[in-house]
Amino acid sequence: MHDILIQIEAFGAVKQALPETVQMQCLPGTAIADLLLQLNHSYPAAAALVERCACAIGEDIVPRQQTLQHSTTLVLLSPVAGG
């Protein structure tokens, strides 16, 4: 089974704690939660901010229990403050 490539795109405060470009590899079927554990291991200074992020793929907010089947972009949405 081949790894899939997940690009991390960050918005809001968490963006400042991560590099501009983050790409991670994982097996198909990996839960988003497990991928984020891997992310926190690589960037421990971002872990507390990642914990408060919602996740999105495309135009949908997705739960961390969801598994990743294909290469995609996973978006991290920090706590919001519009207006």
Place this chain on the structure above:
Amino acid sequence: MQHLKQFARIQDTALSQSSFDEIQHFPECGGIGIFVGTVRNHHEGKAVQSLKYTAYAPVAEKMIRQIEQEIQQQYGVSYVRVIHRIGDLAIGETAIIAMAYAPHRREAFQACEVAVERVKHEVPVWKEEFYCDGSSQYVEGCCIRKDHPPVEVHTHTECCNHPHTGENAYQWPL
């Protein structure tokens, strides 16, 4: 079926009330609720020089449209629209416009206020403040993560003064 204007809810150029549909399209309505949010020059005692708004547009566009629809049904109003600006904004520039048309003023005010509150607290938009002393920071916001127990109760003063206990928690009046 009436044809209403199609426009982006997240825009990177100066906002205008001309983007919205005219009240004349809604002859049953006798009240307009409008909120225009502008950039002010201070925040928690610090002098603000400018703001930068960013958004994750794919979700933000979808969520604002959902919020508009929900509020129209919830408050029985004919028209609710919200547009939020992104990009670099100077003091005094318009950051958000909400418009609601209703048969009576009370529903128009209610719908307009709830629309603003929900967009501020639920939609993926972020505000970064740039201060006159050269520093900057993201304004503390509302966590929109829904896949963990909603134990968080916060009272940050800029964004809101109410506890967040679940989805669509805001009701008018407070």
